[in-house]
Amino acid sequence: MGDPSGVGPEIIAAALADPQVTSCCTPFVLGDLGAMQRGIAVSGTELRVEPIDAVPFTAPAAGVIPLRELSSLSPDQMAYGHPTPAGGNACFKYILEAARLCLEGKAHAMATAPINKESMNSAGHHYPGHTELLAEITGGHEVVMMLAGDKLRVTLVTIHEALADVPRLVTRERILSTIEITHRALTRWFAPAPRLAVLALNPHCGEGGMFGKEDKEIITPAVREARERGIDAVGPLSADTLFHFAARGDYDGVVCMYHDQGLIPLKLLHFDDGVNVTLGLPIIRTSVDHGTAYDLAGTGKASAASMKQAILMAAQMARRDAELKEQQ
Ligand SMILES: NC(=O)c1ccc[n+]([C@@H]2O[C@H](COP(=O)([O-])OP(=O)(O)OC[C@H]3O[C@@H](n4cnc5c(N)ncnc54)[C@H](O)[C@@H]3O)[C@@H](O)[C@H]2O)c1
Numbered sequence: 001m002g003d004p005s006g007v008g009p010e011i012i013a014a015a016l017a018d019p020q021v022t023s024c025c026t027p028f029v030l031g032d033l034g035a036m037q038r039g040i041a042v043s044g045t046e047l048r049v050e051p052i053d054a055v056p057f058t059a060p061a062a063g064v065i066p067l068r069e070l071s072s073l074s075p076d077q078m079a080y081g082h083p084t085p086a087g088g089n090a091c092f093k094y095i096l097e098a099a100r101l102c103l104e105g106k107a108h109a110m111a112t113a114p115i116n117k118e119s120m121n122s123a124g125h126h127y128p129g130h131t132e133l134l135a136e137i138t139g140g141h142e143v144v145m146m147l148a149g150d151k152l153r154v155t156l157v158t159i160h161e162a163l164a165d166v167p168r169l170v171t172r173e174r175i176l177s178t179i180e181i182t183h184r185a186l187t188r189w190f191a192p193a194p195r196l197a198v199l200a201l202n203p204h205c206g207e208g209g210m211f212g213k214e215d216k217e218i219i220t221p222a223v224r225e226a227r228e229r230g231i232d233a234v235g236p237l238s239a240d241t242l243f244h245f246a247a248r249g250d251y252d253g254v255v256c257m258y259h260d261q262g263l264i265p266l267k268l269l270h271f272d273d274g275v276n277v278t279l280g281l282p283i284i285r286t287s288v289d290h291g292t293a294y295d296l297a298g299t300g301k302a303s304a305a306s307m308k309q310a311i312l313m314a315a316q317m318a319r320r321d322a323e324l325k326e327q328q
């Protein structure tokens, strides 16, 4: 459900009211009954929530959202636009339970609504986001954040890091593993023979060292090694021009060095329908590409398009996994 004080519950309701969603999967919510009922009212949908005790559960009637109640927040603890430690703790529980159900094979995939990272941290859970928390609780796998839309897919070598720390964190090993994880995931789910572009860190790829040495000394050898391992990757390429070519279809994925390098173009093109996917996990996890939007929470004005796409993509990935399993 994500943060009950944000737009999560209302966009979940709007997404689950869409027959395209319910015809491709059997969704259920891990969250708070009161928050979900409020979200349904705000969304103006005709849905009804029915608490479930366990997963799996009996298939619900049309118009019913099965909900496993993991918190019972008071109105103060879930006031719109006001994150609370109780709300942050509740989000943490929803994520843990979703991961557990996926790991145990009781759910095929999880699609997350937005959390407020500050509120989860205020509850004592010190993670930059879902990505790092899921990496830890599913076995310490190396993970990569991907944001994807029809026109563009970006993956990130560094995620939630201060910009000042990025040059130090952009190592050859980390670039190489990001390229490899991206390649593997795209091959499995999205593009059978992926073409990857790897971005430079500095303007004009460092201009021969005048504007920084990282492109020549770190990114170039990492791309060379990826190519030696059979991956169709090119780079480093200048970030200012590359997105034009990627968005017109020249590449299946763009490996970016830091958060805003990739997420600004992605959200410019796909704010409404972009999906965040965590690659490298032993489970399928997708998410909306936006945050808690406190300024809109409770107004019913938030778009549910990204939530819907996140659920559809999770279902599509799970179907693909089932096909691959059958072929084995
Ligand atoms: N998937 C996630 O859990 C996730 C993703 C991004 C940000 N966050 C968190 O969300 C909190 C708020 O972050 P922020 O303010 O940077 O970003 P935000 O995405 O919440 O809001 C940025 C702007 O986009 C608008 N917006 C967001 N979602 C919208 C929607 N569905 N429809 C229409 N407009 C929408 C908001 O009204 C606001 O003007 C932070 O704590 C951040 O860490 C969580």
Ligand SMILES: N[C@H](C(=O)O)[C@H](O)COP(=O)(O)O
Pocket (backbone or CB within 6 Å): 128, 129, 130, 131, 132, 263, 276, 287, 288, 289, 290, 291
């Ligand atoms: N970087 C993401 C974005 O801006 O959309 C976002 O913060 C999500 O992070 P998690 O999926 O790790 O919560």
